[in-house]
Amino acid sequence: MSTAQPSPLGRVTAVLNSPALGAVLAIAGFAVPVVGWAMDRVNLKVLLVVQAVLILILAFGHYWTRRTYIQLRRVTNLKAMDDVQYYDRVRSQLEAELISDYGEIADGHLRVYASEVPRLSTLLVNTVTEAQAQPQRILAADLTTNPTLLTSRREYIAAQRRFTEAGGRIDRLFIVFAADLAKHEFAASLLALIGQHRDLGVTCGLAVRDRLRADQAVDVVIFAQAAALVEEEQGDADYQRGRSSVYFKGVGRWAGRFESVWGHGADSAPRVLQAYEAAARPMLDAGTWDENRIGTTVAGL
DSSP states (O other): OOOOOOOHHHHHHHHHTOHHHHHHHHHHHHHHHHHHHHOTTSOHHHHHHHHHHHHHHHHHHHHHHHHHSOOOOOOSOGGGSSSHHHHHHHHHHHHHHHHHHHHHHHTTEEEEETTHHHHHHHHHHHHHHHTTOSSOEEEEEEEOSOGGGGGSOHHHHHHHHHHHHTTOEEEEEEEEOHHHHTOHHHHHHHHHHHHHHHHTTOEEEEEEGGGSOTTTSOOEEEETTTEEEEEEEOOOTTSSSOEEEEESSOHHHHHHHHHHHHOOGGGSHHHHHHHHHHHHHHHHHHTOOOHHHHHHHHHTO
16 A cells, blocks of 8 residues: 655655754764864864854754644653543543644645534634625535524624624535425425525525536635635534535635535526425414425426
């Protein structure tokens, strides 16, 4: 099985951070003045230049390491812990997880799980405004199988409200199976959710999932042109499940997929939602829901 080769920059970093290089430079630092003292013919200026070069290499290696690597504070008194072995195992595990996550985000990718997802989603919304990322726009595509799940993320909803009130724009695309759109209970929950988002200042659109390609039916939120949060496993109301990834590179491809479904003009997602609402809302309001009739409307979307 082949292994990935380190990049030239990675090799340079490894050399500068190498204990062997540090030892060689330290020995050379001591040896140079001794050799100069033993050999009367050695020019003092040459010795000074050599020592200056060694010091510069050590200083640059130290600076490079601090800029490139995260540094963790070491344990000062391990024996002070009640159970040294237990503490050391927990500390090692936590450090390993931290370094693993930090290495990922340093490469422009981060994985989050369960209850971390709504917290990170809120952070990503707030940062678009704080960092003045351009454009001040969020594109969100939701694979909507349970509309009530999206109403429980209070902090995330509040962050969206602050974003739109500050002048930001949010386009949210609800991607729904045709069979679900024809169900009375689902339709009522979906349109209530859409009303809530419109109250936040969100522009809403609808796409029928059955008619999309696999690469278009993706649950993703694009924050400006800076980050894409891709939901790989949908969470539940108690945040016991759920897995997502955040990408800080290649965001344009996710935005391109969103735009290909959102569309423009008469076939755009907002127009599709408008056509669905025109048929569904009167039946919901009058209590005369007819699955066959709404099914005909969905088939024509």
